[in-house]
Amino acid sequence: GAVVSQHPSRVICKSGTSVKIECRSLDFQATTMFWYRQFPKQSLMLMATSNEGSKATYEQGVEKDKFLINHASLTLSTLTVTSAHPEDSSFYICSANIPGGTEAFFGQGTRLTVV
Amino acid sequence: DAKTTQPPSMDCAEGRAANLPCNHSTISGNEYVYWYRQIHSQGPQYIIHGLKNNETNEMASLIITEDRKSSTLILPHATLRDTAVYYCIVRVSSGGSNYKLTFGKGTLLTVNP
Numbered sequence: 001g002a003v004v005s006q007h008p009s010r011v012i013c014k015s016g017t018s019v020k021i022e023c024r025s026l027d028f029q030a031t032t033m034f035w036y037r038q039f040p041k042q043s044l045m046l047m048a049t050s051n052e053g054s055k056a057t058y059e060q061g062v063e064k065d066k067f068l069i070n071h072a073s074l075t076l077s078t079l080t081v082t083s084a085h086p087e088d089s090s091f092y093i094c095s096a097n098i099p100g101g102t103e104a105f106f107g108q109g110t111r112l113t114v115v
Numbered sequence: 116d117a118k119t120t121q122p123p124s125m126d127c128a129e130g131r132a133a134n135l136p137c138n139h140s141t142i143s144g145n146e147y148v149y150w151y152r153q154i155h156s157q158g159p160q161y162i163i164h165g166l167k168n169n170e171t172n173e174m175a176s177l178i179i180t181e182d183r184k185s186s187t188l189i190l191p192h193a194t195l196r197d198t199a200v201y202y203c204i205v206r207v208s209s210g211g212s213n214y215k216l217t218f219g220k221g222t223l224l225t226v227n228p
Contacts, residue, residue, distance in 0.1 A: 043219060103149070103164065105161070
């Protein structure tokens, strides 16, 4: 099946620094990718929709200046957590769909810990 | 997208069938029923989806009631590796931003040896 890959799988950063997470579609092109966040013992919450060649669409309550999304190519979307704080510590997951396909493919997730 | 209701947890013995229910009484005629699962500390994995007919693939079977207000995911021979949170999601199956998924709390299925 289609593969979506995230990097890194785990990252620890100091408070106040920025962290970039990459999401790649390995064997298909994705004009739209999605970024989710999952806190411990909670469900996935959609943060934003990443659109290739245009601005991302953010869900209500998600700060676009804090969570920068760039979708510069049809196979890569990046999420940058700027000025990270301990409360940003979470599991970040991306997904993408094969154009014309019906199911979403998810990355393996990135565990961010801000200390 | 229509809301879904699932039991928070279920247990199943290894080798037995696991039947996971989902209620979606407000489902619209053009909405599909999707099932995903999430093994601990991993991204969700697609299992199966259907519109109104029952569906089967190598992972599971999906039984949708005639009125489409509920469905059941069946894992015919559960293994320990099937322990995961199972999410039932209803959504329109089309492109662009409609691919985004709204996750509920799901059902934690624990398969016991």
